[in-house]
Amino acid sequence: MDRSEFDLDRFTPYLLNRVAGRIVTAFEADLAAQDVSLGQWRVLASVWHEGELMQTEISRHTSIDTSTLSRMLAGMEKRGLLKREKSHEDSRAVLVRLTAKGKKITETLIPQAMAVEAAAQEGLAPGDVAKLHSLLRRIYANLT
Amino acid sequence: MDRSEFDLDRFTPYLLNRVAGRIVTAFEADLAAQDVSLGQWRVLASVWHEGELMQTEISRHTSIDTSTLSRMLAGMEKRGLLKREKSHEDSRAVLVRLTAKGKKITETLIPQAMAVEAAAQEGLAPGDVAKLHSLLRRIYANLT
DNA sequence: TTGCTTTTGTTGCAAATGCAACTATCATGG
DNA sequence: CCATGATAGTTGCATTTGCAACAAAAGCAA
Numbered sequence: 001m002d003r004s005e006f007d008l009d010r011f012t013p014y015l016l017n018r019v020a021g022r023i024v025t026a027f028e029a030d031l032a033a034q035d036v037s038l039g040q041w042r043v044l045a046s047v048w049h050e051g052e053l054m055q056t057e058i059s060r061h062t063s064i065d066t067s068t069l070s071r072m073l074a075g076m077e078k079r080g081l082l083k084r085e086k087s088h089e090d091s092r093a094v095l096v097r098l099t100a101k102g103k104k105i106t107e108t109l110i111p112q113a114m115a116v117e118a119a120a121q122e123g124l125a126p127g128d129v130a131k132l133h134s135l136l137r138r139i140y141a142n143l144t
Numbered sequence: 145m146d147r148s149e150f151d152l153d154r155f156t157p158y159l160l161n162r163v164a165g166r167i168v169t170a171f172e173a174d175l176a177a178q179d180v181s182l183g184q185w186r187v188l189a190s191v192w193h194e195g196e197l198m199q200t201e202i203s204r205h206t207s208i209d210t211s212t213l214s215r216m217l218a219g220m221e222k223r224g225l226l227k228r229e230k231s232h233e234d235s236r237a238v239l240v241r242l243t244a245k246g247k248k249i250t251e252t253l254i255p256q257a258m259a260v261e262a263a264a265q266e267g268l269a270p271g272d273v274a275k276l277h278s279l280l281r282r283i284y285a286n287l288t
Numbered sequence: 289t290t291g292c293t294t295t296t297g298t299t300g301c302a303a304a305t306g307c308a309a310c311t312a313t314c315a316t317g318g
Numbered sequence: 319c320c321a322t323g324a325t326a327g328t329t330g331c332a333t334t335t336g337c338a339a340c341a342a343a344a345g346c347a348a
Binding site: 001003005006007008010011013014015016017018019020021022023025026038044045046048049051063064065107110111113114116117119120121122123124128129131132133135136137138139140142143 | 263
Binding site for chain 4: 068071092
């Protein structure tokens, strides 16, 4: 097989992964300042955004395995970032909600995350961000 | 803070991560068929593409920590996928090269990876892929 | 109702991960 | 040349991860 037939620099998954890695790196200091791991941040952002979520839904939003999530949420609850309580409609399910402390930390991190996003998108032409989002959503849908 | 000020569905890092996760999922069966982990695939693809790489360079390409990589490469070498030999120019460095077996497995996976990419990009207008790559490269450069 | 399947969440356990500490080598400034 | 700092790689060790196996609850079909 010839090398030119597979150029990593034109391979979408590679480019995506590379960018995602850089974004994480750029955000790591902010996370560390709040003593929050990347996974925990994703949980906080998801629950903050949705208001209330079952663990399975968090898992789908964050791609974190449910077993990992179970233990991660236990730790976050012990630390007082969120609380878990059994759902009334489905007594298998556990509903996760942020505490005031969890909200506060999340709302500290959100503007910092948006600053990283802004830095990442600096210099893009008007409409480029919308185009990027549109393409990413289409790709996501294609793989569903 | 108002919920509308931070919409995950318009947050670039979230969209990127979501897409990356789907791509990985779509490729997992192919990887499992070769008994290759995601990290190992990234190593194989990088070394195949470059021909020969130092471990540090592999780490930069794949975002895999050097300590993890050290052990991962040892395992891959034991399995016969690659070989490591000391560099002559810099005797600290270890040069990694694929064996015939490693090349063969990689060249089995490459077309499968490209098929996943093609499925992901299905229905995109002409020029959209180039536009996507261009945006991703710009974002990457912004965070360097 | 009963039996079978699916879904939600937790835990055991082995493997993977990543930070520190360390060695060895190279680069640079006096 | 030597001294200092930077870089490449490995290993120790504690934590994290994720696959299996499991329990409990819900859904569904007959």
